[in-house]
Amino acid sequence: MAWHFAVMLDPAASDDPRTSFADTFTEVDPAAPALSVGELSTQRGDGIFESIGVVDGHAQEVEPHLERLAHSAAICDLPVPHLAQWREAIALAADRCGAGEAVIKLILSRGVEHGPAPTAWVTAAPAADNSRVRVDGVRVVTLDRGIDSAAAARAPWLLLGAKTLSYAVNMAAIREAKRRGADDAVFVSSDGMLFEAPTASVILRIGDLFVTPAPTGSILRGTTQMSAFAWLDAQGLVTEYRDVPASALPRADAAWLVSSVRLAAPVVSVDGAAIPVDADLTRRMNEYLLGPRD
Ligand code: PLP
Numbered sequence: 001m002a003w004h005f006a007v008m009l010d011p012a013a014s015d016d017p018r019t020s021f022a023d024t025f026t027e028v029d030p031a032a033p034a035l036s037v038g039e040l041s042t043q044r045g046d047g048i049f050e051s052i053g054v055v056d057g058h059a060q061e062v063e064p065h066l067e068r069l070a071h072s073a074a075i076c077d078l079p080v081p082h083l084a085q086w087r088e089a090i091a092l093a094a095d096r097c098g099a100g101e102a103v104i105k106l107i108l109s110r111g112v113e114h115g116p117a118p119t120a121w122v123t124a125a126p127a128a129d130n131s132r133v134r135v136d137g138v139r140v141v142t143l144d145r146g147i148d149s150a151a152a153a154r155a156p157w158l159l160l161g162a163k164t165l166s167y168a169v170n171m172a173a174i175r176e177a178k179r180r181g182a183d184d185a186v187f188v189s190s191d192g193m194l195f196e197a198p199t200a201s202v203i204l205r206i207g208d209l210f211v212t213p214a215p216t217g218s219i220l221r222g223t224t225q226m227s228a229f230a231w232l233d234a235q236g237l238v239t240e241y242r243d244v245p246a247s248a249l250p251r252a253d254a255a256w257l258v259s260s261v262r263l264a265a266p267v268v269s270v271d272g273a274a275i276p277v278d279a280d281l282t283r284r285m286n287e288y289l290l291g292p293r294d
Contacts, residue, residue, distance in 0.1 A: 003031065003123060003124075003125045004093075004096045004097060004098075004124045005030060005092075005096040005123065006030035006034065006121060006122070006124075007025045007026065007028065007093065007123075008025070008026045008028055008034065008119075008120070009021075009024055009086075009121060009122065010024040010025075010026075011024075011079065011082070011117060013082065014082050016082055016085070019084075021084065021085040021088050025092065028121075030123060030125075038113040038115065039111070039112055040109060040113060041109030041110065041119065041165050045165040045166035045167070046109065046164075046165070046166075047108055047110055048073060048076055048107075048108050048163055048165065049105060049106060049163060049165055050065045050068060050069050050105065051103055051260050052090065052103065052106070052260060053101065053102075053103060053127070053260040053261045054094055054101065054103060054104055054124070055101055055290055055291075056099050056100065057094055057095065057097050057099070058292045059090050059091075059093075059104055060223075060260065060292075060293045061226075061227055061293050061294070062090055062294070063294070064223040064226060064227075065106070065223055065260075066081075066086055066087065068163060068221060069083075069106060069108065069163075070083065071162070072161075072162035072164065075161055076159060078110065078118060079118060086106060086122075089106075090106070093122050093124040096124055097124050100126065101127040101261070102124055102125060102126050102127050103127045103261050104123070104124045105122065105123045105124075106120075107119075107120065107122070107123075107165070127261050128261070130261065130262045133183075133262060134263055134266075134286045135279070135282070137277055138183040138257055138266070139182040139183050139267075139268055140185060140269070141176075141180045141182040141185055141186070141271050141272075142185070142186050142187075142246055142249065142270065143173050143176060143177070143185045143186070143187055144190055145187040145190070145195055146190060147189060148190045149193040149218060149243070151189075152216065152218040153217060156217075160217060160219070161217045161220065162220075167198075170198035170199060171198070173185040174198050181272075184198070184200075184257060184265075185197060186202055186249065186270075188246040192245055192246050193245060193246060194213050194244040194245065194246045194249060195213060195218055195219050196213065196219040196220065196222070197257045197259075200224075200257035200258055200265070201220070201222030201225035201257070201258050202244075202249070202256070203225060203228060203229075203255065203256045203258055204244065204254070205252060205253045205255070205278065206253060208237070208238060209238050210232050210237060210238065210239045210240070211239070211240050211242055212225050212239075212240075213241070213243065213244045214243060215241070224258040224264075224289065227293055228258055228264065228285055228288075231285065231289075232285075249270050249275075250270040250271065250273055252275055253276055253278075254266065254277060254278040255267040255270075255275060256285070258289075263285075263286050263290065264282055264285045264286050264289060266278070266279070
């Protein structure tokens with residue numbers, strides 16, 4: 001990937017009254033080493049991140065991403081992020097993105113072992129070309145997440161509602177999906193409830209109703225899903241957060257995996273069995289998602 005930009009942040013305390021944080025940013029060569037070997041993000045995946053879609057230099061849904069960053073920080077006992085500082089760094093990165101689609105990543109790590117402070121950085125890079133998958137869709141397999149739907153409340157140290165850097169499990173699930181001849185996975189709980197995909201939220205159409213699993217702490221609150229629901233509502237369609245049994249997915253009238261960079265990928269099959277694709281609605285949804293969204 002041809003990186004455009006990388007900047008290290010000296011994380012400000014959440015009550016820092018400054019109105020400009022320019023002097024807390026150090027732009028670094030995105031191709032050069034920048035982290036200490038003692039970094040706990042690389043040693044333990046002990047940190048959080050956000051991936052923000054950028055279209056023609058416009059960073060999409062910055063506030064929902066910042067809210068989720070703050071939520072993840074709270075779950076992980078990381079210092080409260082100074083949102084104005086992160087907002088300024090995002091604006092700096094977006095300025096470097098130019099035309100086309102790009103991705104800005106925010107990373108907040110526990111820092112260096114025995115070090116005094118967390119480490120934080122922001123990068124920008126061109127996005128992969130997702131134009132085909134938005135039309136051709138994804139074959140998914142359902143994979144047991146190995147926990148029941150009440151695990152998040154019983155074991156908060158699993159950090160299920162946080163977007164942590166520990167994505168090894170998510171990547172393993174995608175590899176397993178590919179071994180099974182599919183493109184992507186959808187996690188289901190051991191008691192048969194639908195969760196989310198390893199890097200996306202799931203939306204189902206059941207008759208005239210659009211549903212997504214309620215973000216009760218077992219899954220991430222998807223910024224793209226929220227945006228898609230706002231658009232569906234504006235079309236006069238009915239959306240709902242609810243507990244969704246896994247058995248609803250293969251029977252859905254349409255389904256999508258939605259995420260910040262790939263946007264809406266229609267699900268074409270579940271565990272090898274085809275499901276209907278609403279090509280027109282998918283095209284319109286992606287058109288909306290590609291427009292400037294605040
Ligand atoms: N769920 C998981 C586990 C994810 O990793 C992601 C995005 O990467 C999402 C859901 C979708 O979130 P968003 O729409 O904010 O990209």
